[in-house]
Amino acid sequence: MSETQRIRHGSSIGQPITRRDGPLKVTGQARFAADNHPQGLLHAVLATSSIARGRVTFLDEAAARAHPGVVQVMLPGNRPALAQHPDDKSAPFSFNMDLLQDDRVRYAGQPIAVVIAETLEAATEGAALLAPRYAAEPVEVTLDATSSYVPEAIGVGGPAELRHGDAEAGLQGAAHRIEAVYETPQQFHNAMEPHAVVAAWDGDRLSLDMPTQGFALTQMRLAGLFGIPVENIVIRSPFIGGGFGSKLLAGPQVLGILAARLVGRPVKLVLTRAQMYGPVTHRAPTRQRLRLGAAPDGALLALHHHARTATSRFDDFIEPAANASHTLYAAPAIVTTTDAVRLDTGTPGFMRAPGEASGSLALECAIDEMAEACGMDPLAFRLRNYAEVEPISGKPFSSKALRECYAEGAARFGWEGRKLAPRQMRDADGLLLGWGMGTATFPALMFQAEARAVLRRDGSGLMEAGTHEMGQGAWTAFAQIAAESLGLDLERLELRAGRSDLPNAGIAGGSAHTATAGSAMQAAGEAAIARLTELAVTDPRSPLFGAGNIGVVPRGGRLVRWDDPSRGEDYAEILARAGLEQVEGRGSAAPDPAAAERYAMHSHGAVFAEVKVDPDLGQVRVTRLVGAFAAGRIINPRLVQSQYQGGMIWGLSFALQEGAVMDPRSGRVMNADLAGYHVPVNADIPSVEAILVEEEDRHVNALGVKGVGEIGITGTAGAIANAVWHATGARVRQFPITPEAIL
């Protein structure tokens, strides 16, 4: 049976169907923003600063202008006026931007001019001819910066300090104590598709081909900056080549839009790979101190998680790393604190599993060290301190199948019988073998979304919502939800997505896109079905007449009596008799404050890692990863597995490879390309297994869906670091782990 046949006879939700956009992607037909070439297109190239702090004193504008093909050079002096200052924060989630407002340089890689030309080559050469001179000032780009401060808020507005119980007393009374400091570096998103825009103005109307994880957010920000109504801005973003949080809002693309304004022609701006280490946010570095105390039986008495992080000199995004300690382990005293330093770097921002990625790394390593101090198996120690309710709030979890994740993951991995002491196992070649584990967690969030559903007289259905396909499978999962909600076979369902002039489907972020936009689609589909039901049950000519609006269910393009599915009729018949071309339903979704008040809502998982370490060279290879995750209802197990695997691979990258190397003198990223900034390639990837642990959640949303996009990166890096210790006896606390740290 083909996949299509299989799902025709049942529910489309839960089926492991392949990506609907797969053929377009592998045949090169999927159109990404930079694939657009409108008539009269010009090319813009950013000139960026090579110093990290100071002023631009000279640019050879004449040389750039004299180059054949160069049409304009945009500088602070001729940049079109904006209706708002680039630092205006009135639109939600705004961050301060560098839009050529003056001659100041605030970080290396900051845009300082834009060259616009008939060809990409001419614009690139023009930008090189600017040969800037600077008045440079001393910089600070590391966490050793001289002065720190306690921020007002961290993450999206949480408190910088949270105190539950008396951690100092708990530590003092503890039989076992550990204190350790873990460091994580700046990381950059490195999406396959760099930030890009094709911008065209028509009077005060703006048309954009631009990858975005949030249509409405981006529209609001641009409307403010340009002083035009939101509805004047149309953004097309059918496909996104990875975003990871960096494409929630327009950043440097605004310079492309300004360039189009300046020259009065459509302009394309695509960042180079090197420029992806500049004005597009990054994961902030952290230095995290964890202090844990436990009773003789291994019960945690106190947990203090302090995170130092960094932000820019001109904005305030603070990575909420210490938040990772709020939910996972039961302890009578849990304290989290944060401080920050201001660096001469770009502003950090949201990057896949912000907070939890680096925070859970430190926490899971510290838990492993504490288990060792207590002489306990790391899994037994975690079970000893299992949080039956959310520790600080005392709220019950809306669902939490973490115990099952531990059990299923451990069984598949073969954890049982693992020796407590390190350096106990070798493979046939004499390599040191080690096993480690970590717990994964990420909040199950809900945002706001709308959707519109249509049932047509030809028996087909349409679902409209401005959702975001960024590689995760949104086209597919949403079509499954839409088809199910409309009681249609998947092949009869048309999904319209990826444009701003559709119902606002919220953001693809916070691992909440499927939960949020999917819930809106579900509601829209139900509304359309309710309208159709009304037509049928009130029509004496219908076999459903008198069945009542709850006596009827949709099934395979028919409405049937639930007590006798043989009695029913096709949607097409109902519409035809009513003389209607279609019926429509609208739906929305939003966070439920009452549910959030009563329940703690998180996804959970357990990751097990095996590493082999060369005892002479210190080289680490991950040979096996097994992750077991519970995230509520699973729309498409194939897509979800791929999200988990991708997340775990990023965890491997976090543990062993990734990190920007900052030059403390120039303030520049020394490895701003994919040759120097290591991310895993196929040869680095061992067997990565993701187990989908069953979990039902009746509280998170109507669909019962929690997030799966970010959790895979959490837990994994810690599991690998702990496996490295188990293999070698070395507690490496500076990431990524390098051979010299092991030897």
Ligand code: MOS
């Ligand atoms: Mo994610 S960091 O919410 O795209």
